[in-house]
Amino acid sequence: MQVYFAPLACSAATRIALYEAGATADFVYVDIHTRPGERLLADGSDYRAINPMGQVPAIRTSSGEVITENPVVLQYVADLHPHAQLAPAGGMERYRLQQWLNFIATELHKGTYIPLLDRRSPDGAKAFARQKLALRFGYLSQQLAARPFLLGYFSVADAYLITVLNWSPYAGIDLAQWPQIEAYAQALKQRPAVARALAEETAAYAREMNH
Ligand SMILES: N[C@@H](CCC(=O)N[C@@H](CS)C(=O)NCC(=O)O)C(=O)O
Incomplete structure (x- = not known):
């Protein structure tokens, strides 16, 4: 799974949730801080092709789905690791x-x-x-x-x-x-x-x- 993040942004919650579950991910840096008006990835490509809002977090699941919006991303991570009990099942x-x-x-x-x-x-x-x-x-x-x-x-x-x-x-x-x-x-x-x-x-x- 890839996690699109910016340092200390709200995407840090996804990193916390993953570590709490004893898991990790491929963390992909998005520059939301140093170039206002742009949303570049390290390879110079435009992150907005992945999340048109240009916001973090977004995740790409192992099946290739992109999920955005922090409350949803967090619930996805919790459901992926039920043993960690990071969310009630229902x-x-x-x-x-x-x-x-x-x-x-x-x-x-x-x-x-x-x-x-x-x-x-x-x-x-x-x-x-x-x-x-x-x-x-x-x-x-x-x-x-x-x-x-x-x-x-x-x-x-x-x-x-x-x-x-x-x-x-x-x-x-x-x-x-x-x-x-x-x-x-x-x-x-x-x-x-x-x-x-x-x-x-x-x-x-x-x-x-x-x-
Ligand atoms: N509605 C979005 C908001 C996410 C959000 O505001 N992310 C901030 C970082 S904490 C961001 O990417 N800011 C850059 C921007 O809004 O262009 C969510 O819940 O995921």
């Missing part, structure tokens, strides 16, 4: 997982972090995102006060959440204001698979920035 718990994946994707990733991280987002968009932060993080804190993971065990939703929370210092979000979220993030970063994936992504990001 029933209400599966809907709970999807509930979290969608919350992270829309309320946190796109709705909060992107306006704060993106240098091109206007001050009004940043202020709007900050105004929404209290409700979103308050809700998340409440959930995490009662349990160490979003579900009863580590799932792909946690892989996505730690990836997004990891951007906090760059987004000017001080997690110390939400002790439950900060404690959760610290605990997750101690997990060997998470630590390994984030260390590799950080090293890849440093290489990219020095290139």
Whole structure:
């Protein structure tokens, strides 16, 4: 399987999920950071031929299917490695997982972090995102006060959440204001698979920035 990724982007969640499953993949670097307006692969070809949105993650399965959209990619990886129990097989718990994946994707990733991280987002968009932060993080804190993971065990939703929370210092979000979220993030970063994936992504990001 090929995983199209950019260092420290939301595609890091896929790397975490794979390592948690004791698996790996052919990680294919996509430059989304250094050449605005372009989406080049290392061989100079245009990544948009693979994902017309030019966004990571995308995966190419062993049967050649391309799958995009982080919540879907993560569920695919979880289903590929059922022994790792990264997603409930079905029933209400599966809907709970999807509930979290969608919350992270829309309320946190796109709705909060992107306006704060993106240098091109206007001050009004940043202020709007900050105004929404209290409700979103308050809700998340409440959930995490009662349990160490979003579900009863580590799932792909946690892989996505730690990836997004990891951007906090760059987004000017001080997690110390939400002790439950900060404690959760610290605990997750101690997990060997998470630590390994984030260390590799950080090293890849440093290489990219020095290139
Ligand atoms: N809806 C997409 C969004 C993915 C996304 O925003 N990826 C970011 C990296 S975290 C990206 O590729 N940004 C470059 C761009 O939007 O052109 C998904 O859920 O996978």
